[in-house]
Amino acid sequence: MTGKRISSPEELEQLRKRILSKRGSNKLIVSICTMSVCGQSRGSVDVCGRFKEEIRRVGLEDKVDIKETGCQGFCEREPVVIIFPEGIYYVNVKPDDVPEIISTTLAKGKLVERLLYTDPVTGEKGAKESDIPFYKNQMRIVFGNNRHINPTDINDYIALGGYSALSKALFQMTPEQVLEEIKKSNLRGRGGGGFPTGIKWETTKNAPGKRKYVIVNCDEGDPGAYMDRSLMEGNPHAILEGLIIGAYAMGSHEGFIYVRQEYPIAYENTIQAIKQAEEYGFLGENVLGSGFDFEVDVHCGAGAFVSGESTALMSAIEGKVGEPKMKYIHTAVSGIKGNPSCLNNVETWANVPLIINKGAGWFNSIGTDRSKGTKIFSLVGKVNNTGLVEVPMGMTLRRLIYDIGGGIPNGKKFKAVQTGGPSGGVIPEQYLDTPIDFDELTKLGSMMGSGGMVVMDENTCMVDTARYFVSFCCEESCGKCIPCREGLRTLREILTDICEGKGQEGDIEAIEDIAKAMQDASLCALGTTAANPAFTTLKYFREEYEAHIKEKRCPAKVCKALTSYYIDPEKCTACMICFKNCPTEAIHGGKGIIHWIEQEKCIKCNTCFEVCPPRFSAVRRISGEPLPLTPAPGTKVIREKRR
Amino acid sequence: MVSRTKSPKPTKVSTTVSKVIRNYQQDKDKLIQILLYLQSTLGWLSREVLTEVSEQLQVPITQVYQIASYYKAFSLMPRGRxxxxxxxxxxxxxxxxxxxxxxxxxxxxxxxxxxxxxxxxxxxxxxxxxxxxxxxxxxxxxxxxxxxxxxxxxxxxxxxx
Amino acid sequence: MTVTLQIDGKEVKAREGMTILEAAKEAGVEIPKLCYHEKLKPYGACRICSVEVERKGRARIVASCGYPVEQGLVVRTRSPRIDRIRKTLIELIAPTTMVDGEVVGEIKKLAKEYGANIHRFESRFRAKPTRCILCGQCVRYCDEVIGEHAIGFVGRGIERRAVFFPEKAKACLTCQACFDLCPTGKIPSETDFVVFDGFSIDDYLAGEL
The missing domain is CATH 3.40.30.10 (Glutaredoxin)
Known part of the structure; x- marks a missing residue:
């Protein structure tokens, strides 16, 4: 024993006071996300290193603390530096900006204007988090603590009131009361299906068997989603606390945290968190002196989307291949080695301590009729502000995408938003005023899923989108059952043909037949939903399929086989930009000589389209109509146009 | 999971495997974790390594290969530096x-x-x-x-x- | 404990713990299947045995080989929805199992029964036909009944395969229990049961499957 062990609620409160008093309240805190791949990949570690060095150099150690944190949400603008208590918010900070931040903001309390966030829509600058629309419209009850916590230091979590819910549950509530509170809260599973958490817990609690397991599912495989990674990386103790409370309610003494292999930082931070929680007596024998015993083990995934399915995940924990089994007897009754096993997603567990502390009534005050609380989304794709956002259930998709996300970049038109990953579907513009709610999204043929929200603009082809998801599932399906495996294989070929202009009469009906069989007959939920992207694109964008099949035209001008690139001689100023950037030297012309594309050499990489300056917009994409004539080689640019 | 280490000195495959398996207390439930460890230290999983794992851990070779070929983290071919x-x-x-x-x-x-x-x-x-x-x-x-x-x-x- | 349920309009008595498929069989209702074997644990991969069940007024589709009987359950083993599933599934597996432009055995029978057009997706099948529907009867029989583990699954998704392990071939010489189980006839016709050339883990590792 290290002597850190806490053995009563009183000792926990004393420790909390000690931590807080040691910290003092007048210190400035510089919060930087260094423990998330987003921040790291943008150089946040260097920024943080520079802060440490400079603060030491100018001797501000007594006045300033540096807080290295996990994800803070606004990943697009990393490295982000937040200075508390005021919450001054700097974006895209480089190491060389650090001395100025120190001399101006930390020393004199003034702002470094050029590092402030500028709203892409209004052009206004925001000095604080609370001024920025991205944050202003959120409700960060689960995710907000990330910016105050160094996930490798349990004291940070305790300082914010951490483990007080566990203490309350163990000493002021019976397991039955804990379960009742969760049931009353109407918390629904955040991993995808939205199953009522309390009912699942009750099933496990009442299932026969002495050995019961509780499991954290951090095998977040939905492409385009990273909420669970950010929570696990940034605030692992919140999940751990939720898990221990759940174990107490259900009478479980063994837990697992399954972390996918693609999340190395989440894995490391989880191991570290468990170690510290053991030292402090939140885990192990006689938790907090209550007499309750609980142990947790971490299982690292090995890279398989389908492993996130509950039966597959439990097989993997048993050391067997992670593929789904029939579960006509629920895993809550018969899971790991036939024992009752309660699996919840990371975000679900993270909600538990909040509910215990603040009560089911409080939780019920947030959200819609049948979906309570908040939901974290990863708002990505063609949207101005990408990152993680937490909003109350019931907010409309429009507010999320426009008020928080800042709308679509480059003045493009919104086309659809994809939710629920490969199990979800696309939602078109006419449904943007739909409130975010488990049941409302399902009604549209999509689903909440774990919270991936990929925004698509007018340059996204819906057939190509369906083809993408189906191809994803071809690789990621376990391949066990016929409808999913053979259905996906055939769907992929049909959709690829359509994208390549080889669609045939009857293809749409074939897609519908296959999708229906997959939906009706696949073995697991991933199989029954794998056709959703095809279903919904067909439901909302049927005319796009028809254009591809009948007119050999891609309306979004994305499908390579159906699209050609053309330089409008009227608009071309012979600026040489596309000429120089073409990777296959397919563009001819020269200085002062109008450029043209040699179609045989063009690989349709889109580079010329992207690099042509918007004020010229001379490169056009053409689909389904004959290519206009190119000018005779050597045609000169008319002078007035060049200005 | 462990961080990638520099190429190990040539030791007998059976010794390497038995060391790893011992670290995991011969626990068959840890098969995936054992393979992850071997993958990260060896860079790939050869036929020889997997046969050793099967024999030493007393898990059918079919199960070992099913897992090793199922997950993306494993490579059954040598990989580049x-x-x-x-x-x-x-x-x-x-x-x-x-x-x-x-x-x-x-x-x-x-x-x-x-x-x-x-x-x-x-x-x-x-x-x-x-x-x-x-x-x-x-x-x-x-x-x-x-x-x-x-x-x-x-x-x-x-x-x- | 016995329970009473209804299968295709008939009152049927069954023992608790039985599956719908077993109960139906006892009652003389034959449900088609491709991966079920009475000596093996329910696997639920072919989904041909899908049936409609109604419980508390809610209808859903389940695999009858794995779904346990319940008191008062209403089961329909044939319906337009079920027939359409079976038809589509046969159409989907036909291209990979075809021999000389024709499907064989049980699959042929089912194609006829459910009016499947076995050539419907032929032009869309661009993989190498493996003549295997991955029903796993060979794998599971070798594993669960024989205990030899000479054949197993590798890969995942559309790249999933069943392969032999040549180091176990000695046992296969005298066993050959899987030969009769194979619904497409692949094993008896393609296996030399000495080195399993063209069908082994080593072929898989060489990228030839």
């Missing part, structure tokens, strides 16, 4: 990762899942690294690069010996 992973998750896809893959593929003259003859590079694709706000993302030897330009990539590849 530098692993390049291109993320093809939805967010990266929407932001042009297929084109990025084409570019890298052309630069290295490798198709996805191929290893160069001089064992310098292996090109792989992954279906989402959870780095979605920054896409498109390329990971070179565990370092994440977001929205790299062709010249960034060229420099990176040139410096990787």
């Amino acid at each position: 530098h692993i390049i992973k291109v993320c093809l998750g939805t967010a990266c896809q929407v932001r042009g990762s297929p084109r990025l893959l084409d570019t890298i593929s052309a630069m290295l003259n490798l198709k996805p899942c191929e290893t160069s003859e001089d064992m310098r590079f292996t090109l792989e694709t992954v279906n989402c690294l959870g780095c979605c706000a920054m896409g498109p993302v390329v990971v070179v030897d565990e370092t994440y690069h977001t929205k790299p330009s062709p010249s960034d990539l060229r420099k990176l590849f040139e410096s990787a010996k």
